Structure formats: structure tokens, C-alpha cells
Amino acid sequence: NAGVTQTPKFRILKIGQSMTLQCTQDMNHNYMYWYRQDPGMGLKLIYYSVGAGITDKGEVPNGYNVSRSTTEDFPLRLELAAPSQTSVYFCASTPPGDPGANVLTFGAGSRLTVL
Amino acid sequence: AQSVTQLGSHVSVSEGALVLLRCNYSSSVPPYLFWYVQYPNQGLQLLLKYTSAATLVKGINGFEAEFKKSETSFHLTKPSAHMSDAAEYFCAVSVRGGGNMLTFGGGTRLMVKP
Numbered sequence: 001n002a003g004v005t006q007t008p009k010f011r012i013l014k015i016g017q018s019m020t021l022q023c024t025q026d027m028n029h030n031y032m033y034w035y036r037q038d039p040g041m042g043l044k045l046i047y048y049s050v051g052a053g054i055t056d057k058g059e060v061p062n063g064y065n066v067s068r069s070t071t072e073d074f075p076l077r078l079e080l081a082a083p084s085q086t087s088v089y090f091c092a093s094t095p096p097g098d099p100g101a102n103v104l105t106f107g108a109g110s111r112l113t114v115l
Numbered sequence: 116a117q118s119v120t121q122l123g124s125h126v127s128v129s130e131g132a133l134v135l136l137r138c139n140y141s142s143s144v145p146p147y148l149f150w151y152v153q154y155p156n157q158g159l160q161l162l163l164k165y166t167s168a169a170t171l172v173k174g175i176n177g178f179e180a181e182f183k184k185s186e187t188s189f190h191l192t193k194p195s196a197h198m199s200d201a202a203e204y205f206c207a208v209s210v211r212g213g214g215n216m217l218t219f220g221g222g223t224r225l226m227v228k229p
Contacts (some may be wrong), residue, residue, distance in 0.1 A: 044219075092158075109156075
């Protein structure tokens with residue numbers, strides 16, 4: 001059982017470039033999330049989705065876009081990369097039920113550097 | 116809105132000593148509380164969670180945490196530290212009916228000295 005799979009694990013971008021971080025889960029979870037982790041700041045929610053075709057902004061959505069065409073996949077797109085987007089990105093998912101009580105299953109993370 | 120404060124971004128203990136990682140939360144409604152652990156170059160894993168059953172919650176690897184409503188705290192403890200406990204620990208809070216907003220603290224890096 002693979003759980004939550006993120007690709008790529010590492011990426012270096014130049015300012016202004018675009019890229020997509022891929023996330024897929026094989027647990028049939030309906031809730032999926034993207035977080036960014038910065039030193040001393042914990043994790044901040046970027047976007048989340050409650051199911052295919054439904055997405056919503058989290059705490060720090062500026063500069064990012066998401067889509068959810070299937071239950072399994074939840075890609076995160078950076079359109080015009082900026083140095084402030086240098087971070088470690090985590091995708092996570094939870095099963096149906098009260099999302100506040102559910103445990104998140106995290107991917108291994110994607111480390112992005114923007115130069 | 117809820118918030119979480121973890122006191123001490125770095126904690127160092129000797130192997131065999133007590134581990135105490137502090138977490139205080141703010142929430143206007145009854146919270147769910149979590150402790151997650153992150154080992155180097157990995158994603159976060161659940162240590163334990165509080166969802167309004169027993170106030171003393173036991174987790175994996177000998178960790179436990181006590182929910183104290185009067186102190187708005189959810190401190191994490193382990194009686195005897197092991198070298199393998201070296202990691203970063205995150206406290207997090209969400210609320211009933213609050214949708215999907217899990218709020219994380221800034222994290223505490225635990226170092227264990229031999």
C-alpha cells in the first residue's frame with residue numbers, strides 16, 4: 001500500500017518559472033491537502049479539497065493553484081516562482097468522516113528551491 | 116480561529132531522561148488535539164490524538180499527553196528518552212465543525228545526547 005506519493009522529491013527553479021508538484025493517494029481518501037513547511041513556522045495550509053471537483057483556499061494560497069479531477073490526484077501548480085516559495089511542500093489526505101478528528105496521512109515531501 | 120504555541124523550538128535531553136515538550140492551544144470551541152513526529156527527510160506521522168475521550172492519551176513509542184482544559188495545554192511526555200526519539204515534534208489543533216483547518220504549532224526539535 002503506497003499511501004500518499006509526491007513527486008518530485010527535489011527541484012530547483014529559476015525565478016519566474018512554473019512547475020507542478022504531483023500528489024497521488026491510493027487509499028480512496030476524499031479529503032486532500034497541500035501544506036508548506038518553513039523553519040520555525042510549522043506547517044501552513046495552502047489549499048485543500050473535499051472531493052473530486054471541489055477545492056478551496058487555505059491560509060497561504062497566493063502564488064499557487066490546484067485542481068482535483070480525480071479522487072486520487074491533487075496536483076499543486078506554481079505559476080511564477082518566487083524566492084518566497086522556497087520551502088518543503090507536503091501533500092496529505094484523510095478519509096471520510098469528521099475531518100477535524102481524522103488523522104492525516106502525509107507524503108514524504110517535495111523540497112523546492114527558487115533561485 | 117484556533118492557534119497553537121509550542122514553547123521551545125529546541126529541546127535537548129540526555130538518553131534515559133524525561134522528555135517534556137510543551138504545547139498550549141487557543142480555541143473558542145472544544146478542540147481536537149494532535150501530536151505528530153517528523154523524522155529527518157520524512158513526512159509527519161501521528162504520535163497521538165485527543166478527541167474528548169480520556170484526558171490522558173497514550174501514543175506510540177511510549178509517548179503520552181494530557182489534555183488540561185483549565186490550562187489550555189496538551190504537553191507531550193515520555194519517561195525515558197531514547198536516541199531514536201530525536202526528531203521534530205508538532206502539536207496541532209482542529210475543532211468540531213471547523214471543516215478542514217488543522218493548525219500546527221511551530222515545532223520543537225528534540226535532541227537526545229548519549
